[in-house]
Amino acid sequence: MTSWNYLCNLKGVYVSDPIPIPLNVDGAISNIIWNQSVSGEARITVQTRTSYDGINWTEWRNCINGGNIPDINEATYMYNLKIVIRIIIESSNHSSLPTIQNDFTLTFEPVMIFENKGNRNCEPEIWITKLGHGDFSIINTSHNNETFKFTNLVDQELLYVNNENQDIQTSNPVVYRYKDFNDNYLSFPVGKNVLKISGNAKIKFRYQFKRIQ
Known part of the structure; x- marks a missing residue:
């Protein structure tokens, strides 16, 4: 069912194309950063999901600006990994519409695991x-x-x-x-x-x- 926010143009959703991660490692320390402007009761939610074959995907998970990318850690198998980003922008009125810049930064630092x-x-x-x-x-x-x-x-x-x-x-x-x-x-x-x-x-x-x- 279409929500009132959608009808009033107070909610928007953007989904990126699959982004291939060009790493062949057994794990990585990850980070995601973006620029946004939010005021009043406006809200921006950034989510990611991952896949190894482009067909089977994980569930959408919320991201923290400046935090790790969900589903990726030092023990995540990184071969042929792809990521999709979803941005959900919401506001309660037209006077406080949030904005987000098109300059997402994803960083990956490969690591090795030595288990004693x-x-x-x-x-x-x-x-x-x-x-x-x-x-x-x-x-x-x-x-x-x-x-x-x-x-x-x-x-x-x-x-x-x-x-x-x-x-x-x-x-x-x-x-x-x-x-x-x-x-x-x-x-x-x-x-x-x-x-x-x-x-x-x-x-x-x-x-x-x-x-x-």
């Missing part, structure tokens, strides 16, 4: 192949943003770090990377560790979960 299934901290070995010159870091967002960081790495350099033994080796001859390290070795607490990677590189872990007998 032991009952002691896990200190893995890690191989880092740097792609391009520059810095590389791993930030554990689940535990006070603890940061493991190297600076001044060079393209195609292979770096090996044994975090338990605090041993660092590099494929570059006559180079010692201890001086370029922040001296914060990887130590993953028990449970889920959400890791942000900064710097372009290929990485490989080797580890064994530890348990107190």
Whole structure:
């Protein structure tokens, strides 16, 4: 049934075309921001829904300006993901019509999940192949943003770090990377560790979960 607000042009709905998200990751930290002007009893509601095939969609979920995108978190499978945005604009009178700018910003920061299934901290070995010159870091967002960081790495350099033994080796001859390290070795607490990677590189872990007998 058509509502009185619709008949009086006091309510409008806009639905976007499906927006493909060009990421191939196992999860991401997301954010949605928009500009709006609302006064009096006017109201703007922004909603999203997601799909992996463009046919089967999640339910519409309300968004918070500056908050996470509903249905997307660090454990959300991101391959072939699509998002649709719906905007609902309502007002009780024509003197206080809300407005919204056409400048939605969606951001996605890829993350890795390392789940320590032991009952002691896990200190893995890690191989880092740097792609391009520059810095590389791993930030554990689940535990006070603890940061493991190297600076001044060079393209195609292979770096090996044994975090338990605090041993660092590099494929570059006559180079010692201890001086370029922040001296914060990887130590993953028990449970889920959400890791942000900064710097372009290929990485490989080797580890064994530890348990107190």
